[in-house]
Amino acid sequence: MLTISDLAPETIKELLNDADAFANGKISKAKSEIFVSNLFYENSTRTKTSFDIAERKLGLQVVPFDVSTSSVNKGESLYDTVKTLEALGVNLVVIRHFQDAYYKELESIDLPVINGGDGKGSHPTQTVLDLLTIYQEFGKFEGLKIGIVGDVKHSRVANSNAEALRKLGAKVYFSGPSEWFDEGAIINGTFVALDDLVKEVDVLILLRIQHERHGEKMQISLGKYHKKYGLTKEREKAMKPEAIIMHPAPINRGVEIDSDLVECERSRIFKAMENGVFARMAILKHALESKGFEFE
Amino acid sequence: MLTISDLAPETIKELLNDADAFANGKISKAKSEIFVSNLFYENSTRTKTSFDIAERKLGLQVVPFDVSTSSVNKGESLYDTVKTLEALGVNLVVIRHFQDAYYKELESIDLPVINGGDGKGSHPTQTVLDLLTIYQEFGKFEGLKIGIVGDVKHSRVANSNAEALRKLGAKVYFSGPSEWFDEGAIINGTFVALDDLVKEVDVLILLRIQHERHGEKMQISLGKYHKKYGLTKEREKAMKPEAIIMHPAPINRGVEIDSDLVECERSRIFKAMENGVFARMAILKHALESKGFEFE
Amino acid sequence: MLTISDLAPETIKELLNDADAFANGKISKAKSEIFVSNLFYENSTRTKTSFDIAERKLGLQVVPFDVSTSSVNKGESLYDTVKTLEALGVNLVVIRHFQDAYYKELESIDLPVINGGDGKGSHPTQTVLDLLTIYQEFGKFEGLKIGIVGDVKHSRVANSNAEALRKLGAKVYFSGPSEWFDEGAIINGTFVALDDLVKEVDVLILLRIQHERHGEKMQISLGKYHKKYGLTKEREKAMKPEAIIMHPAPINRGVEIDSDLVECERSRIFKAMENGVFARMAILKHALESKGFEFE
Missing domain, CATH: 3.40.50.1370 (Aspartate/ornithine carbamoyltransferase)
Incomplete structure (x- = not known):
């Protein structure tokens, strides 16, 4: 495999x-x-x-x-x-x-x-566990809306998950800093502004900033990243009632996600582990x- | 625990x-x-x-x-x-x-x-094994005199052991360089000069100099330390017949204890391991x- | 042992x-x-x-x-x-x-x-496995001709193997750069030029250049080493039909041995592992x- x-x-x-x-x-x-x-x-x-x-x-x-x-x-x-x-x-x-x-x-x-x-x-094994977590929640993939947010360019999770989810009938959307997208890699992916995305999706997958793969220094502070591209408490409140949050971890708390949300009710972060x-x-x-x- | x-x-x-x-x-x-x-x-x-x-x-x-x-x-x-x-x-x-x-x-x-x-x-688990070693030897704690010698300030063994031994009825004494004592930590501890201490105790616990925790350079050479605060052959001879020697190890041989004493008859160093x-x-x-x- | x-x-x-x-x-x-x-x-x-x-x-x-x-x-x-x-x-x-x-x-x-x-x-345990590999091949040691080639000076395999093989009745020959021989260590060893050696031996043991043990910089490039002291395709063709090749590994491919020969028919390199x-x-x-x- x-x-x-x-x-x-x-x-x-x-x-x-x-x-x-x-x-x-x-x-x-x-x-x-x-x-x-x-x-x-x-x-x-x-x-x-x-x-x-x-x-x-x-x-x-x-x-x-x-x-x-x-x-x-x-x-x-x-x-x-x-x-x-x-x-x-x-x-x-x-x-x-x-x-x-x-x-x-x-x-x-x-x-x-x-x-x-x-x-x-x-x-691929991360993808199977993510799929399992989604499947346990919704019993299907067809018609689900999945948002993948963040460091798509450096993320093997983004690539593997997007491919499998589409294959199984889900719709995949991306968000995050536009300079972190690699157009070739994300075929058919739709870019959506984060504040719109959080209202629409059934599953929100947050990606870790892969500091160790950023050759250049990041152009944005971590605090600013959180405000612009992270899951803040405000954005979490805008999510649909049954929507869930995932993150492959390790988590940069307070960056990709507000630290208090890591173990919130709709988080499946530890469930996925x-x-x-x-x-x-x-x-x-x-x-x-x-x-x-x-x-x- | x-x-x-x-x-x-x-x-x-x-x-x-x-x-x-x-x-x-x-x-x-x-x-x-x-x-x-x-x-x-x-x-x-x-x-x-x-x-x-x-x-x-x-x-x-x-x-x-x-x-x-x-x-x-x-x-x-x-x-x-x-x-x-x-x-x-x-x-x-x-x-x-x-x-x-x-x-x-x-x-x-x-x-x-x-x-x-x-x-x-x-x-705490080191304390339990030290207690076990003492208990196997004397069948009790009440009334035993225990000496703890050396780098008390940086030693978690000293703190845990002293507390437990007192709780169980033993008397605990300390010795070693006075600048390595943290008064707050060693409540009720009695400081005794080493040459007096060795004659009195049933159990002599030598502590390793925690070189890795000494931020400042040590003010005393290792040879001098051995002479002033280590268990020399002379001091061992002054111990009571049934008294035992312990050390949580690793040992700085020739510093806290004369190398020849590590496996001597009254040493319980390997027995404790x-x-x-x-x-x-x-x-x-x-x-x-x-x-x-x-x-x- | x-x-x-x-x-x-x-x-x-x-x-x-x-x-x-x-x-x-x-x-x-x-x-x-x-x-x-x-x-x-x-x-x-x-x-x-x-x-x-x-x-x-x-x-x-x-x-x-x-x-x-x-x-x-x-x-x-x-x-x-x-x-x-x-x-x-x-x-x-x-x-x-x-x-x-x-x-x-x-x-x-x-x-x-x-x-x-x-x-x-x-x-010694490497020697036993080398002996086992040779024994499985020839059913005996008496009269076998064994060539050991390369960094003999820094090799514990060379010393252990030569000693055991002689003890069991085999004849041991050495080759490689003459400055890598330590006369004291290789008692009774016969030095033979590599092009002659490959035609004669039943077993050719190639040694890894122990880069990590060469204090001084090597005086010879790896490419030159291969041509002068390595098992090239030409030398392999000159070997006797039933002769086998061994190497304790890890292999410097293209240095001690041509990379294509590592898994060739007469190689027992992985068999020995x-x-x-x-x-x-x-x-x-x-x-x-x-x-x-x-x-x-």
């Missing part, structure tokens, strides 16, 4: 059903000894930890891999690293890497690779079953 | 009895799948590893958490980090943090937190049982 | 037989709870991960140890660190350390230590059984 484009809508729905079953308490354990490893070349709490927990819940053996003490420091390439883990008996790897589409150099390797985020590319474990269990199981491994 | 002040003497005695049972070979395993995570924002070998082993001995699932590769590097707060782990299904966290009383910002979180050391604050695993087993079990988890 | 010199030829053969049984699917699990820890003071992917997997395959409990967040940063010595782990209940440690013969300072500790590489000293897990299972089991632990 490398990008969300790889998945047909039927496969996405199957994953959502499996994930929802896990959310409702279903237990599934590997029938044989399976070794997996999580290769995170970028910092992560949520994605890495939720894979770690999902793997343990499925009864998999998690082999630690720490980039900072690996032979990556002796100049070993990603290809040779993954090929090595395969030779050592690892059955699946999860990779987060700062390079867009890093997985292309791994094409000749037979080992299943789950993409935990590639540069500014995609973040919870779903992250169930979504990844479904994805891991799916990938391993496709290689002949069995679960009970 | 955040500070030793939280614990009534009866609870302390209960923990000591449980820990002593583990020291005598008792085995206890969780009846259900329990996820725990150890968040160490400061370096540690003993405390972290003994939690890691205690958790595995209790049959818990240990979810790795590495501060240096987490979203802490994207500016995520301790509150949001712990809240995230809770959302992901972690059932208990152990935290060591450089900030005094870091746990105050976590008060609204329902997840049990065990304090593995907070800044210059307290280190061994007890660290049993003490933490008792504490973890206690905290998890209070949340309804069962052990066999 | 500290150096290959510690092992009698019979013990080596016993380990190879056990390892080969694991390679053929034999399963062996510890009968009791056994705690092990891997202390890697130098970077490693292959050795560390293969120990991690071998330990899990044997049903051992692996206690994480991260040098960078341990009390090593508070100046704790290797002796005190290992003594601490022993006190905490760890039953065996694997150590890789940058200091030659680091294990000498651990002599008084009762805990079994497996050497995962010491400075420019030895790397696979064997690394089986060799380490045999070594761990052997060390633990000698301390009275049982396996089923």
Whole structure:
């Protein structure tokens, strides 16, 4: 599972059903000894930890891999690293890497690779958990209006989510600083002013400012950003009664969202994290079953 | 379990009895799948590893958490980090943090937190293992004379231990460089010159010089420190026959204690480390049982 | 197991037989709870991960140890660190350390230590896996001609392998830049020009240039090194039909070996990594059984 484009809508729905079953308490354990490893070349709490927990819940053996003490420091390439883990008996790897589409150099390797985020590319497992959270809320995607706000240019979440949501029948709108849009990337996306957007959408997805990917210094102060492009208490009040708020986190509190709204009634921010474990269990199981491994 | 002040003497005695049972070979395993995570924002070998082993001995699932590769590097707060782990299904966290009383910002979180050391604050699990070591030796606390020597100002061990020992009926004395005393912190403490102290005490607890917490350069050479405030061979000879030596380690050999004395007959330094695993087993079990988890 | 010199030829053969049984699917699990820890003071992917997997395959409990967040940063010595782990209940440690013969300072500790590489000293578990790979290929060592090429001076693999291979009846030849030879270390070694060597040997072991151990700047460009001392496509064609290629990896592709040859038909580079897990299972089991632990 490398990008969300790889998945047909039927496969996405199957994953959502499996994930929802896990959310409702279903237990599934590997029938044989399976070794997996999580290769995170970028910092992560949520994605890495939720894979770690999902793997343990499925009864998999998690082999630690720490980039900072690996032979990556002796100049070993990603290809040779993954090929090595395969030779050592690892059955699946999860990779987060700062390079867009890093997985292309791994094409000749037979080992299943789950993409935990590639540069500014995609973040398909985040999309599945976001979809699950929306699906649990509304029971459908057709006709839903989804707003994605903020640092679209540097966000792999924006790209993956927009693509999947459209594929499943939702309408996707964007807002935020216009200079952070990359026209090529957001095909068919409609730009809407934030104050209009908040009144219309069923789901408002706020994106983190990716400070670490902004080469140039930001042209706007964080306080100003919050007033112009953040979810303030005023804007939250303008939202439809049943509309929900999401954010892939980590959150810059008081910037993308007023700190008091992070745990407000319509926030599904922590709910989505919870779903992250169930979504990844479904994805891991799916990938391993496709290689002949069995679960009970 | 955040500070030793939280614990009534009866609870302390209960923990000591449980820990002593583990020291005598008792085995206890969780009846259900329990996820725990150890968040160490400061370096540690003993405390972290003994939690890691205690958790595995209790049959818990240990979810790795590495501060240096987490979203802490994207500016995520301790509150949001712990809240995230809770959302992901972690059932208990152990935290060591450089900030005094870091746990105050976590008060609204329902997840049990065990304090593995907070800044210059307290280190309650170290206290329980020290108490266990003393209790195994003397079978009581009432009337015992305990000397705590050294870097009292920067030591969370000194504070936690002194408080608990007094609560349980022991008499606590302090020694070391007078400029390293913080009068507010050591209420009712009696300062005694080291050469007098060593002759009187049943237990001599030597503290590590916390080089990393001394902002200013130390005014005294390490060799001079050893002569004036360290346990030299001469001072060891002056101790009572049954008196024991303790040190929370890591040890600056030849500074707080003559290197040859580290493993001498009256040293309980490594014995106390061994007890660290049993003490933490008792504490973890206690905290998890209070949340309804069962052990066999 | 500290150096290959510690092992009698019979013990080596016993380990190879056990390892080969694991390679053929034999399963062996510890009968009791056994705690092990891997202390890697130098970077490693292959050795560390293969120990991690071998330990899990044997049903051992692996206690994480991260040098960078341990009390090593508070100046704790290797002796005190290992003594601490022993006190905490760890039953065996694997150590890789940058200091030659680091294990000498651990002599008084009762805990079994497996050497995962010491400075420019030895790397005995790598030798066992190399021997296993050769044994699987030829069914014997007597009379085999082995060529070791490259950075012999800085290679612990060269020293350990040459010693063991001679002990078992093989003939060992060396090649590479003459200034990288340390006459003292390579007793009885015969230096042969590379173009002659490749035609003669049954096994060609290429060594990685240990850039991190070359204090001085290398006097030769990497391209020139490849032409003069690397395995080029031309040299590979001159090899005997049944001869195999090995490299302890990580590989500097295009330097020690043409990148296209890394996965060529006569390469056993990834096969040897696979064997690394089986060799380490045999070594761990052997060390633990000698301390009275049982396996089923």
